Amino acid sequence: MKIVNVHKMIMLLFVFVVTQLRAQTSDTNYKATLQETVQRIESIFKIKVVDDRGLLKDKTLDYGLWRIEPGNLEVSLTKVLTPFELMYFKQPDGTYQIRKYEHHKISVDQASENLKYLVDLYPTKAQWETRKAELQACMRTSLGLDKAPAMPKSKPILTPIRKYKNYSVENIALEILPGVYTTGSIYKPFPLPKKAAVVVTPNGHFGDGRYRKDEQYRCAMLAQMGAIVVNFDLFAWGESLLQFPSETHRNSIAATIQALSGMRLLDYVSTLKYADMSRVGVTGGSGGGSHTMFLAALDSRITVSVPVVMVSSHFSGGCPCESGRGIHLCGNGTNNAEVAAMAAPNPQLVISDGKDWTLAVPQLEFPFIQRTYELYGKKNLVENAHFPTEGHDYGLSKRMAMYPFMAKYLGLDLKKVQNSKGEIDESSVVIEPYEKLYVFGNKAENLPKNALKDINKLYEMFGEKNEKLPEVKKN
Structure with missing residues (x-):
């Protein structure tokens, strides 16, 4: 019985080998399964490829093994994955993870090469200034800011002021475009002092928007330190939902409206x-971090910026409100590290962490941004606070x-928020319920009659057509 089993195993192995050889002849375009091809790459380069989503299964590749270049791992992986709209990401543990292609993501290795390329583009301050001007012009055009209608002359809608110890709060609705209210x-x-600094805080994609506790904490604390703080909703988020449904937040024009909101709120202030x-x-943090960088890059009135958990050279934002207008194609290709560097030489604090796409900031993006500041002789004006x-x-x-950095460069009084031990203390902040933060009333009774509710007409204001396909609802 044992001899028979051995013979069966030999025959099965023979059939398998012959089958594989037959599958890789010119008569069938040297077909190979994608899994087999990637396994060969693993063997040649002594690496581990992780396909935890099963993206390599049930795929056959013409000339699969022929696409492998033994001397170049990155090129080999790219050549076998690209036909299936797949890409790889090198992980901190040295493994290579397979993911679907997404235009707003690249590998850290590729990002590192891109930054090296950008450094070589402008070795001098004059060359950087030329590059920066080109990026600014392109970003404005890509966002559509150059086609934006003038802001209406209507007065802002303001709620009664709520006074607390050392600060006050009022809600605002500003008509930034005809019928469009931020x-x-x-x-x-x-x-109020005779003169107060100004801080604008774009919201990110954190659950409850500007109603969140941490959002209220930072706004109230900065106000107590001596700043006028303007906090605003994302497009089709918060009270903006009264005009545009939540699914329209993923229309690319959301990026335009959010950038315009920050600028026109500054016009008002x-x-x-x-x-x-x-x-x-x-x-701002997350998506608000993206718009922090955009505002600092495009609006010359910004003198200090603190983008939070968003500065990355390998991730440009998964929401169309960040990456949907193609601004990262400007200058034949840019990224958020270079966009952040456009704030130079104004003071900037980059805040990053170890569990998202900002994990490599201390080693990768921050030195790149510092180098731009060095062109101005202002390396000391950019800092990184990393929380691994x-x-x-x-x-x-x-x-x-953030608090001490803003205090230092905006001339705010940090002592006003310190306790007897000299510690920054947020306990003086009154966390308000949602309904107190509404500007249009609990039942939207104060929503203006001219409020626009048609996303197509919003596109038309910019001379564009809404070509966003409707979302497919899953059962």
């Missing part, structure tokens, strides 16, 4: 006699890094 809250020092427009900061054991949020530790 909604938010304005926190101010109380009593600049009319306040007690606003010191020579001291203007911007900070933390994840994607704008939590307490990140706020504690």
Whole structure:
């Protein structure tokens, strides 16, 4: 019986080998399964490929093994994965993970090569200034800012002021385009000084938007320190939902409206006699971190920026409100590290963590940004606060890094938020319920009659057509 079993095993092995050889002849375009091809790459380069989503299964590749270049791992992986809209990501443990192609993501290795290429483009300050001007012009055009209708002359809708110890809050709806209202809250020092710095805070994709506790904490704390703080909703988020349904947040024009919202809210604040427009900061996390970088890069009024958990050379934002207008194609290819560097030489604090796409900032993106600041002789004006054991949020530790930086460069009084031990203390902040933060009322009773609710007409304002395909709902 044992001899028979051995013979069967030999025959099965023979059939398998012959089958494989037959599958790889020119008569069949040297077909090979994608799994087999990747296994050969693993063997040649002594690496481990992780396909935890089963993306390599049931795929056959013409000339599969012929696509492998023994001397170049990255080229080999790219050549066998690209026909199936797949890509690889090298992980910190040295493995290579397979993922579907996404235009806003590349591998850290590729990002590193891209940054080296960019460094060689502008070895001097003059060359960088030329590059920066080219990027700014392209970003404005890509976002459609150059086609935006003028802001209506209507007065902003403001709720009664709510006064707390050392600060006040009022809600605002600003008509930034005909019938399009940006909604938010304005926190101010109380009593008001003769001149106050300004901080604008774009929201990110964190659950409850500007109603969140951590959002209220940072706004109220900055106000107590002496700043006018303008916090606003994302497009089709928060009270903006009264005009545009949530699915339209994933229309690319969301990026345009959010950038325009920050700029036109600054236009409004600049009319306040007690606003010191020579001291203007911007900070936000996640998607708000993207728009922090965009505003600092495009609006010359911004003098200090703190982008949080978003500066990355290998991830440009998974939401169309960040990466949907092609701004990262500007200058024949850019990324968020270079966009962040456009803030130079103004003070900038890059906040990153170890559990999202900012994990490599201290080694990769921050030195690149520092190098741009060095062109101005201002290397000391850019800093990085990295939290290797933390994840994607704008939590307490990140706020504690931001407060002293904003105080230092915006001329704010940090002592006003310190306790008797000299510690920054957020306990003075009153966390308001949602309904107090509404500008249009609990039942939207104050929504203006001219409020636009047609996404197609919004596109038409910019001379565009809405070509966004409807989302397919899964059962």
